[in-house]
Ligand SMILES: [Zn+2]
């Protein structure tokens with residue numbers, strides 16, 4: 001559905017509610033409009049005519065309540081939680097739930113408390129995009145305390161404590177664990193998760209990220225984990241984004257190793273969510289990625305600026321806004337994550353080189369490598385370390 005139509009439908013609903021409520025309350029009470037009443041300005045047509053209504057505080061509260069009720073009856077809700085420098089989202093589709101990543105270890109307790117408080121006792125899916133701590137950190141606690149039908153995760157073993165605890169919990173609770181393949185579909189409350197990528201063999205952990213498209217009728221939300229441009233290219237080679245994508249959860253917290261212009265243009269999302277910690281030391285999201293986003297016709301939501309991002313839909317219309325929910329266990333929104341630490345090495349151990357001020361990394365004998373001064377040189381033992389540090393492959397030496 002086109003954006004203009006959606007906006008018009010919302011405006012019509014809003015106006016109808018406003019007229020009904022104002023009319024009802026005026027006919028049942030003799031309250032005069034207070035002198036400091038809030039005014040609501042609404043764009044009522046395509047030619048930007050603004051009409052202004054003056055309502056009392058009570059009327060405004062009633063309007064907000066009615067709007068909330070209208071949208072809480074909707075079939076689908078998604079929360080992109082503010083978990084600081086990490087990812088965690090919750091999908092409700094009718095009466096079924098999927099938890100999409102689990103934040104850092106310290107966020108697990110807050111995520112669990114949130115599920116308990118909202119009487120969510122069962123998850124149809126626990127999706128763990130890839131085994132980095134900022135995505136699976138809270139997962140073991142969730143598995144140990146919430147009934148889970150199926151866990152979707154890449155078939156990738158890592159030797160971290162966090163991962164071992166998760167595997168123990170999954171085995172202990174006998175949770176069915178599936179490593180999906182591209183094109184697989186998983187039903188969720190009348191909607192579905194369609195898998196666009198899961199590259200178990202990839203040596204770069206971020207590239208093993210499961211990319212999953214949640215679809216409910218015409219409403220589409222793309223979950224990307226920390227998938228890299230290599231995976232974005234794999235997806236573009238077989239999948240056509242011919243339906244409108246309403247929301248894209250931007251890959252890898254806005255890192256340069258993901259989010260190529262070609263991919264962003266192909267997905268062409270109406271809204272983008274970046275899950276990222278306030279003032280994080282990695283400088284994420286990268287300025288270059290923000291400038292790419294600014295070239296698209298899209299609205300940007302950032303958890304570091306507005307906390308949790310909430311979207312609700314009936315399958316054709318949707319509404320999106322910030323919610324004041326923070327599930328960031330470390331409190332600073334700036335947790336150190338495994339995948340984003342800069343792991344460099346000495347010159348003697350180096351196989352690759354990058355410049356502090358550059359964007360590419362190179363083989364040591366690349367002609368560009370020779371131009372990097374000793375003061376600005378950063379050395380890497382492996383290609384993965386260079387990519388995790390935010391550098392892209394040089395097109396000349398193809399490291
Ligand atoms: Zn990662």
Ligand SMILES: [Zn+2]
Pocket residue numbers: 086087132134135225226252253337339
């Ligand atoms: Zn991450």
